[in-house]
Amino acid sequence: MKAFLKISLLFFLISSALCATLYLGLGLLVSLHSAKPEKADVIVVLGGDDGLRVKKGGDLYKAGYARHILLTGIDSRYYHPDRPNWRERRLIQRGVPRKNIVVDTWSETSWEEAENTSDLMDKNGWKSALVVSDPPHMLRLNKTWKKVFAGSGKRFRLVATEPAWWHPLFWWRNDISYRFVISELQKNIYYLVAYY
Template structure:
């Protein structure tokens, strides 16, 4: 009987406990690199959401963290400076001057957002950026922006939104949060193979 219990512990309970611990910690892993904002040259508000990133960018701008904003993830096929998309309109409605907003219509992926922003920062003479996105996006952003800024004096600070659906320990309870985390794990693996 003791042998059976040892085998049960060794081959079932211990691996199950390890798997459960790893699964539950995924929320902490993907959101680990978010930090508090600091003064910077530009606030980069990444595309791909329905408003919290824009609202965070507005708050950072109004709090004086930077005088410039870059909006990414705006499809060039549907964008015209004379007809701003909803993200740019929201910024303008909140009192951000049009001259402070740069719209990136070329980036379609997180990798392109980092690369294109690095190029734009060179052109504008900006050395530091606050990068705004959702908590589960932080691990991939950390690796991507680190790679894009490698070999330069530019620096970036990742600033997460605070969505109601997010909790780093109980991420799996909310369907949207769960899907976001699991997608980020897949995307991190893909980025590791394709870019890093």
């Protein structure tokens, strides 16, 4: 009986430690694929942001990483080419010429952003892209863009924003990062079934 209790306790402790490690490591897992920027043909600023992605894209442009910026996730119902939307205006304020900004009004999901970017890259003769998004988005983006770009000869590099709310080890302490990580886990499972 004592041996059974010892084994049960050991099993419980090991299982608890493993679960805690997995839980705490989720922030690292979802943000793992972020990389330092390199020169590219286009900077792709993904939609769904509050301005951090646009700022990062503008900073990359000003630092000379690419000559073109593609903004995705802009709703075609509300977009008027003769009136720049707030994301375009912010880039223009950061010194990006309007002629160097391309707008994608067709993408509604991360998958569509990758597919439509691939098509636009073909049209413009672009071979490489810097893809800008938030840190917890990186795992799904990496899998999505790899799948969409497979066999095309095109390359991408994921560049993360630097939000004040994000910490890969303490993601669970902040409401924003907690919701983002849990949402990304759900979306990764959905994408695994639907696309990969």
